[in-house]
Amino acid sequence: MNDLFSIRYLSSGHKHYLRSNQSRLWLISARNLEIYNQHFSKQGDVRCAMFNFKLKDSAVICTMLVFLEVFLFTCALFGAHQANLLGKNDGFQISVVHINDFHARYLETSNGAGACKSKNSCIGGFSRLYSQIMKMKKENPDSILLNAGDNFQGTLWYTIGKWNLTQEFMNKLPFDAAVLGNHEFDDGIDGVVPYINSLKYPVVVSNIDDSLEPKLQGTYTKSIVLQRGGKKIGVIGVTVSNCPELSHTGKLKFLPESASVNAEADRLIKQEGVFTNIVLSHAGYDKDLMIAENASEKISLIVGGHTHTFLYTGDNPEGPYPTVVKSRKGHDVLITQAAAFSKYVGNITVKFNENGDVTGYSGAPILLSHSLPQDENINKELLPWKTLVDAQGQKVIGSTLVSLDQTACQRKECTLGNFITDAMVFGYTKHSDNSSWTYASIAIIHAGGMRAGIEIGDITYDDLSTVSPFGDTIDVGEIEGKYLKELFEDSAEPSFYNGKFNGIKLLHVSGVRVTYDLSQPKGSRVVKLKIRCQNCTIPIYEPLDLKQTYRLITCTYLAHGGNGYTILKDHLKNIQSGALDLDVYTDYIAHRSPVYQEIERRSVIHGIRAYKEKLMQLK
Numbered sequence: 001m002n003d004l005f006s007i008r009y010l011s012s013g014h015k016h017y018l019r020s021n022q023s024r025l026w027l028i029s030a031r032n033l034e035i036y037n038q039h040f041s042k043q044g045d046v047r048c049a050m051f052n053f054k055l056k057d058s059a060v061i062c063t064m065l066v067f068l069e070v071f072l073f074t075c076a077l078f079g080a081h082q083a084n085l086l087g088k089n090d091g092f093q094i095s096v097v098h099i100n101d102f103h104a105r106y107l108e109t110s111n112g113a114g115a116c117k118s119k120n121s122c123i124g125g126f127s128r129l130y131s132q133i134m135k136m137k138k139e140n141p142d143s144i145l146l147n148a149g150d151n152f153q154g155t156l157w158y159t160i161g162k163w164n165l166t167q168e169f170m171n172k173l174p175f176d177a178a179v180l181g182n183h184e185f186d187d188g189i190d191g192v193v194p195y196i197n198s199l200k201y202p203v204v205v206s207n208i209d210d211s212l213e214p215k216l217q218g219t220y221t222k223s224i225v226l227q228r229g230g231k232k233i234g235v236i237g238v239t240v241s242n243c244p245e246l247s248h249t250g251k252l253k254f255l256p257e258s259a260s261v262n263a264e265a266d267r268l269i270k271q272e273g274v275f276t277n278i279v280l281s282h283a284g285y286d287k288d289l290m291i292a293e294n295a296s297e298k299i300s301l302i303v304g305g306h307t308h309t310f311l312y313t314g315d316n317p318e319g320p321y322p323t324v325v326k327s328r329k330g331h332d333v334l335i336t337q338a339a340a341f342s343k344y345v346g347n348i349t350v351k352f353n354e355n356g357d358v359t360g361y362s363g364a365p366i367l368l369s370h371s372l373p374q375d376e377n378i379n380k381e382l383l384p385w386k387t388l389v390d391a392q393g394q395k396v397i398g399s400t401l402v403s404l405d406q407t408a409c410q411r412k413e414c415t416l417g418n419f420i421t422d423a424m425v426f427g428y429t430k431h432s433d434n435s436s437w438t439y440a441s442i443a444i445i446h447a448g449g450m451r452a453g454i455e456i457g458d459i460t461y462d463d464l465s466t467v468s469p470f471g472d473t474i475d476v477g478e479i480e481g482k483y484l485k486e487l488f489e490d491s492a493e494p495s496f497y498n499g500k501f502n503g504i505k506l507l508h509v510s511g512v513r514v515t516y517d518l519s520q521p522k523g524s525r526v527v528k529l530k531i532r533c534q535n536c537t538i539p540i541y542e543p544l545d546l547k548q549t550y551r552l553i554t555c556t557y558l559a560h561g562g563n564g565y566t567i568l569k570d571h572l573k574n575i576q577s578g579a580l581d582l583d584v585y586t587d588y589i590a591h592r593s594p595v596y597q598e599i600e601r602r603s604v605i606h607g608i609r610a611y612k613e614k615l616m617q618l619k
Helices: 126-139 156-170 189-198 257-272 285-293 376-393 415-429 461-467 481-491 566-571 581-592 608-618
Strands: 015-019 025-029 033-043 046-055 061-069 092-099 144-147 223-228 231-239 276-282 299-303 323-326 332-336 344-352 358-363 396-400 442-446 457-460 474-480 507-510 512-517 526-532 541-543 549-555 573-576 603-606
Touching: 092 126, 092 299, 126 344, 126 376, 144 231, 144 276, 156 189, 156 376, 156 461, 223 257, 231 257, 257 276, 257 285, 257 299, 276 285, 285 299, 285 323, 285 332, 299 344, 332 344, 332 358, 376 461, 396 581, 415 442, 415 474, 415 507, 415 549, 415 581, 457 461, 461 581, 474 481, 474 566, 481 507, 481 512, 481 526, 481 549, 481 566, 507 512, 507 603
Parallel strands: 092 144, 231 276, 276 299, 299 332, 442 549, 512 603
Antiparallel strands: 015 025, 033 046, 046 061, 092 344, 223 231, 323 332, 344 358, 396 457, 442 507, 474 549, 474 573, 512 526, 526 541
């Protein structure tokens, strides 16, 4: 019997309500559904998916045409990567609920993680996050609740409340464990130690050498052991090993991720007799893939963070949820991650055989959409903090006629990057003399330095602090042309992430016209580089002179080698500290409002497909 269904998203938990064209209401449980084919397409503003599936308890085979609203981003049904669903309730299984990269999103946000100006489409926020997690814990008290780090930094809320605000609300959730993210070190060792000491749940990190930082010693552990269903479950923490490049880690040393995790997993097997191990990771999706590939026995699940990776079957995911990796030892390791900014709650159930091998799984990240309830008591407890934040944050500075988009900034030139760097140059025009139109004509910012976009309309101080929450100054230094070229060569690396172009180090510019060809060898990918003249009365773009010294404007973080830019650390000379970043951006808006930033082909990237093909050949 065949039937054609037109479906609205009426999903709740693992239950999916399907209304057919005959107006019958179907309820299909995940454990009764086996999908064996799927096809995604897009028509206009509607996403379509064709699924072939069969009900396990009957011989009925159906074909279904599914229409989903775009803002839900993800299909209610499970895709091909989730065909390995849980069957009968025999065997041992654990359920894990997880979040990562909260980044101080206490209030609900826009889809782009900035301030929400359209109240009917707001998503996430701590109140909704709390409500959903507590609902899930009530339904399954034995589920394991994990936090994969980076609760600090991201909005004016953190700027005002720091670690004290963070611990107050994170302690309201019954986490079993958390790992430290790189942003937990943004206020140095003195900023993270009181935070850890105030938490009601353990912090786990296996790859830190704290021998030269006695204040941190004893505040965390490499792992913990939980009891579920009469079995011991190890939870091992790991954070990104290049953390010193990303934050203020003092004299801490960060050890290789895989080796540290495996050493602790082996110890837990031998000394604690664990049934299986979960890795709680703030190392990023690519590193998690490596950890999984090299995983020792009894590592079954990696709950990840750091790269804000959305894993699922819709909303242009960067991989399936979970991603299944066959380790070198021959066992399956599952990887999960749930985007960022309180937008999703991760939710996975894993089934094991008696040897601790993964035999099945089910689950999906849950979108904290506007339709999901908030918690009234949490809203009341947020109110005093909101009053403090609003006193500073709700001041209207100006407006924008265009979207200052952040979502494209790791792939290509974006309006937000142009806005930020133009503001930097504008700030230094005030320091020019009569011989030049500006003190410095070029500026750069890395994609990771812009944390959210700004929607069309009024721009508030809170909007700006969400875009740039770090409290940097906008500095200027001098650099030779040959090192400036090396800087942009470095900007093209690494250039791919999970098969898609993702310039993690991609620089956004003002006063520069740069063309990359990724098909060229490393070190030869900058094929055209022009610089806006400084000592001139009419600004024009001139070919880079390798022997000339240029003044370069950037944030303090990059000027001192952050994000792996050791070229700047080694070769940016005579650095002068400038004004606070938010003051620079505020001043620019005050003079230029309404803003209407354009895409101007400042950065052009060729050869993406050719480079991807080379990578595939190497693999």
